Amino acid sequence: MLKKIYGCFAFLLLWTELSQAQILPEAILGQLNSRDFSVNVALTSSAKTILANSSFADSEETIKISNLRPRLFVRADEDQVGSGLTLSALRLKIKDPAYQNWINYTGGISGWESLPAMAMQYLLNGDKKMAQLVGEYIANTPYNFGEHTSAAAMVYNSAIAFDWVRMALPKEMALKICARLVEGAEHLKGGVVTPSINHNYTFVSMYGVAMAAMAIHGESEAYNKQAAEYLGLLNHLLLDEHMLFETIKAKQGTWGEGNHYTPFVVFYPLLMTLNGLTTATSRDYFKIIQENYNDFLVPMSKFIIANFRPDLTLERIGDVTTRVVPHKSFLRPFIDLMALKINDQTLQGQIHSFSKQLSAYYGPDLVAEPYYWMMLVNYNAEIPDKPAYTTLPTAMRLGENSYEHIMFRSDWSENGTLISFLSGDHYTDHQHFDKGHFLIYKKGALVVDGGGYSKMYSDSWSNYSIRTLAHNNVLVYDPKEIPGKEVNKTEIYLDGGQRIIRGAQALTSWKEFNEKADALGLHTASVLAFDADTELNRYNYVKSNLTNAYGEKVTWMDRQLLYLPQADFLVVKDRVITPRPLDNYWLLHFEERPTIDGKIPETGVKDYQNASIVHSQRSGTLALEGQSVPYSGSLFVKTLMPTKRAISIIGGPGYEYYNRFAKKNFPPEKPFLQNRESGNWRMEVSPVKPGTSTAFLHAFQISDSSKKEMIATEYLRTPDGKLEGALFRSEQNPYLVMFSSSLDAKGHEQQTVNFPLKYKVKAKTPVNHVLAELAPNKKVKLIINNKNKGTFQTSSAGVLYFNDESDGVRRIRILAD
Template sequence: MSKSANLFIILNILAFLSLFTSLSWGYTYTVRSEHPRIFINSDNINEIRQRAATVNKDIYLRILNSPIYGIETHYNDPVGNGDLDYIGRASIVYVLGAIPGVEYQHTPEEYGMKAKEHLIARAKTILAGNGRCDCEFPRILEGYDWLYPLLNSTEKKLVVDAIIHSAECGDGKNFMKTYSDFGSKAPGGHRFVMAGLAFYGDGNEIGDGSQADYYNNKAKEYCNDFFSMWWNGVMAAHEWQGIWMNGLDYTQTYINRLIWVAEAWATATNINPYQHFTYFKNIPLYYAYGLRPENCSPDHKMTFSRLSDVRFTYVKPNTYLGDILENLIYRYKIEGDLDTAGLAKWLMDKFEETTWYANEYDLLWYDPTVQAKSPKDLNLPLTKRFRNLDWVYMRSAWQDPDATFATFVCQPYYFSNHDSPDNNAFTISKKGQLAIRSGCYENGDKWNHERNYHYRTIAHNTIIVYDPDEVFKWGKEVSNDGGQRWMSSPPPDVSSLTPDSKWATGGIKRFESVSGEYDYIFGDATRAYQSTLYTDEGNDPKISLFTREFVYLRSPDGNHDYFVVFDRVNETQKNFNKPSAQASNGNFPDGASKKRWLLHTKYNPTITGTEIFVREGKWSYTDVNLVTITDKENGGKLFLKTLLPYHFKINKIGGENPDKDGRDHNFEDAEGNNYPCGYNSIGEFYSQFTWKPEYGAYRIEIEPTGEDVKPYNLFLNVLYPTANSSTSMPETIRIEASSGNMVGAHIKDNTLNRVVMFSKTESNVISVTYTISTTAQVTHLLCDFEPNYNYEIYKNGQKILEKTSSNAGTIYFTSQGGGTFQVVQVGQSPPVPPPSNLKATPGSSIVLTWDAVEGVDGYNVYRSTTSGGGYVKINSSLVTTTSYTDENTTPGVTYYYVVTSVADGRESTYSNEASCTEPALSPVSNFTATPGDGQVTLSWINPADSDLAGIKVIYKNDGYPANYNDGTLVCNIT
């Protein structure tokens, strides 16, 4: 046994600039003097023995006798370089001693001696330079700690030397000294912050004099690093983020290292990290919220959504996840948090780990007596924002395979090399994946596809803005996809993540979730691009603004859910005027918009509009009414209705081409060319899984055209996920506020009409006036208002209620039927009532009449050739009567009119719309013009119309008159 460990005081203050308030801990930590202490100590060993004899007896027996990993099965195998698996399994059998009721072919001591042989062989392998650094831990520590009584001084020294070598090999402390790529590599620091615990205070057992001091000081150094690097560095960063920034896949690989460290310190010292970091409690929440709804169906195994750079559009569990969940079940039961333990148990039950697989961690931490608690049992909210990573998961119900499910991401910072440049991207599923993250992460020629497509902005449901001069480099120059900035390296340390740093990429600025009603997200991705806020050296700013407002409108049964996506994008003038380097292949021809709104899917979309074949794998559509994506395999469907820009076309790019294995895969690199992804995309690492991947085969690009080819664009799209038995999307129209400051959508769903409105600019609004037509009940969600103000809401000039805008700047209310709605801050002048009963009567001119409004100064008259918007004032001065004659009309053209009231310089909202078509007149026939001496003789035959009143002769010197008001009146013959 080692001598008593000394006490050390650690005080560390680390200011993470804008990320954190000052973090300050002062701790006295004590390392247990006796062995074992790594995961097992004198306090818990009897409880572990008891579980091994009862509820975990089957695990214990599999450790002994499994035909794959059983220590008895492999007892006589050659030791070779030392088997880490054998060390872990045989060492725990030794340290626990004989378990009552178990029959052994060898005694626990004999298994311990066999484990010792493997441990010594492994130590020699490591010191010979043939070890595997990270992979040696924690089993080499378990072997040293649990077999401690079996080791003599020479053997202890050999193993400790191997531990030190492994702790510091490869990147060693640089993993944590610099936190380089702290998202995925920093957990490598688990090596030395655990290593110090194993041989702490053992120096005198290993050597004498200076040699003993060396080992004691090395152990102290490692333990001190636990606070200065792990506690105040890695864990503080994860605590701030709330979850693991590398997504649900890499989490399985790395998060167990954090748990090993926490568990080792909880058992070896008086410091229990679980009681200090809520991060650990978030782990089962992370997986529960990432679990895809279709997993509730017996036809689907456990899969998760993907929000990071991994091989799949979904994430499959691996064996690491089992260890993570087992530990959480045990640990949170100890901590008294049976809800978190129950949620971990529920996830564990869904994870179908093979029955033969069992190791020391199963025996240590799995507790089948914990009652599983599903998210539904725990009544978890249906929406979760993980701050400050700014990933949002949304669903319509728990444990419903037909639930609507969506994700949204807008990270405030680039954290690690597995982050994708995909801010403001979303996914949507219903029965299966409908709007997805595209591409694949191959094992073969992965770099070409990953660097040019899969990892890039163009493979995600967000926006690209093309600058022909922009340069993207990943070791070498890669394709210009028009996407977000390329981060050539992760931040050097956590304190580098400041709002003005190169790694700052925007983030979610406003968020609100109202149970049963809606979720509202405001993401600002401006800094993620080469922008006026930040530009990488060698590039120019191409935008000054990109914000996305993402609204999930819920329905009681989840079958009438809608997503409204509203974007503001402003190009810099320099980028807007640049000629396109890609004009030759037609992707961004000169004169065309450099913006594209992207949507990816597995399935060939049906687009109602005029189709134009561009080239193989690319089609364009004009006059588009609706896009329909049908998942015939799983039964889902997604409708897309584009309301803005006013003028646009849709490009469809992709196709389904079978690869050599007969599976349909097709990808486009940044230039839009097909890229086949073969069987190897599954990858050897995942060869134990055979589930069909969900790579995207098509992408949709919404491209502004005509008058909307300009620097500042608004995009407004409504998406309707439903069952593929639905044949149409409810009528959805654009609403233009008559006050001119807002625009939105009116979804005329028979179950419940929905209205969502947004500010046309990045500035918040303080009032709005808009009109809708319906007799149904309507919910109104008004966004971008000044937050926490009191507002009065009027319908047709009558006050109906007062509301206070939320912290997120939204106003939400319900009305029965439509009308003209006005929202003003309390204390403002009441709105001016609009005229009513507007009528239009045709004749030689169009005559308008309306009902008078009391107390007004007069009226303005507006006209358009399009119903519902585009009105232009046609009166030159205020109309003081209740009628107006429009004499500037063209026969055969239909005009649409509205009238407003004006009082004290304030104008009302629009009246009802009235339309009228001036009858087309029959033309004269046989018209001739005969020249003479200083004169022209005109002749014609009058039309046979019975109501003919006369003939006007119009002269124009510079062209043919466009209508009877265009030119000089020569005569009027009656």
């Protein structure tokens, strides 16, 4: 009896609301008279196990799809299926000042992308004319299945819009639209049935199929069965062992397709799919992630925020587009959706404060008008914006033992320094051959990623932009090396860089990736040591093994970065060991013309024997609608090793993308936009003679344009030959940074330095000592000028830090305790 009373009451509430909205109640009578439709989605045993172990699983192993509309992202008030935003809660936002920027859409129908925005106006104010226009467009406009991402967008945008306006459309039109949605889903289904587990096509396919499945449900028994089939395939893709959720869990919320595809074409369709399924069905996929997959949305959100530079543009990593400056995009509502679905109040505040800061920089220009609807369904103004995102760690290791993206910051301010470092595995063709590559930003991009994303597999892309040559790496030139295979009849030239990997992005599961990774050479690099002084931020350190990235021409290669945030000094050391003498080149790319020992290089290739200091600056302004960001950074780079060397400066018109071995420039098919920062100049450091063992040692001073010359910096080697490094003779904050001097080809463990150690330093003020590649977790006695300074301990990464608290000459002894 109570159920009947409740049902009548719910019907009266809905009738009243629809009457106020001028929506014909006859359009939904069939929905109200039916019960929620339970569909058996033919879950695999793995998916059943995941669901059964979740706190919200039911005993029937069925998933219910709501019979009420709307159901995608917005739910009917009386709906007992699904969870999330209700229609009445949505309409309350009309008068809430927090949402006023996104209420009105005036763009009309201008393609598939505009349909949800039009349909949202119907949900908000019940304008049946808008609903009719949306329905007619979907029913009468054929899909154009061209590029895959665009094809998927046609399907999911039309499915979302149809769900929202369905109650105002006649049955005949609805059936015609459903037929079109099925046509679209069938076109995309292959990406769900046989996915490329590491590639963006899988995600946009999933989004299209999921939205179509939820949209067609309830229109007929045949469409109910079709929706059940699609939902079964989706659950297989998401939940089965070794499939999508497990893949993202293994990568710890990171992704390797660069800062266009990763946020916009992978994470965005993933979270929108999960949100749509959670509002439309009885499964909360976000809770499944929290309970079974290490809550990978937490590191995913940190990964996204960490990839923003202090100027609030994205790092130029991998294949990127102009969306690295994310104005007129849907990036903010995607970030707000992460805040909405993360079960961590501290992180919610950090994410929310970051999204508000984006709006402060970009102004109303941040979210394009066709995406206003996403702000209304993804943004919750009641989520606190404290603590601020600036309380996030300044050093992050993201994707440990998988993607391996390292970020070091001095702080999170606009004037702060950001250093990004790449290591880890290779997954897709949108990754570049850039293991060990690093970028430096301070008041502008001081060290940049060369080239850009012109045309995939084109001459410029294949021979420059994705190659090691375009990155801040070491080249090992072997004239006997066989160039990579041609793609689309593009001739491939040697660049001395890392192996070209093609045809490895079609692996269908995480299990298949792990089974074939060794044979395909996908384990390209690994982090050997990582350390961050999290309490005082005195130093950050990483050492990476890059040997596998270069193939058989290299016996051993590693790179170390030791960053000193309080002084903005950086030391980079590289070891290159080859089976026979080969030419090595150490590369660094700049946006603007550098100077070398005070000289201005001419356009072309100019060699400077035994040169020392290269100075690069960044000038100009990034003009955003909210505020302008001035660029005034400065970088000094001093080469300390090899001692006998040539430094070449290459660049200027006709030489921006130059390959010295091919004697050819590889410009893009059309010029890159300025905000890509594709690099116009680079420096190359090479030993005078080729050898089998080479060490490169470079000291960096990162500053603003007020610094006109580099502080005195010198090479230092201990008398016993165990350690070598750089002494920064800053009057205020001097530092001594040293590494193992070993060139042992057997690798990391053989390069580790054991105690005792003995060396001498002369300086006017106390010096901070940072020693790397020591035996890890060892207690040591520190003796300075024969005085015992106490017991210290090396970190788990083998780093020892101390201040000698002395002046003049100090004799250092470090003994095993």
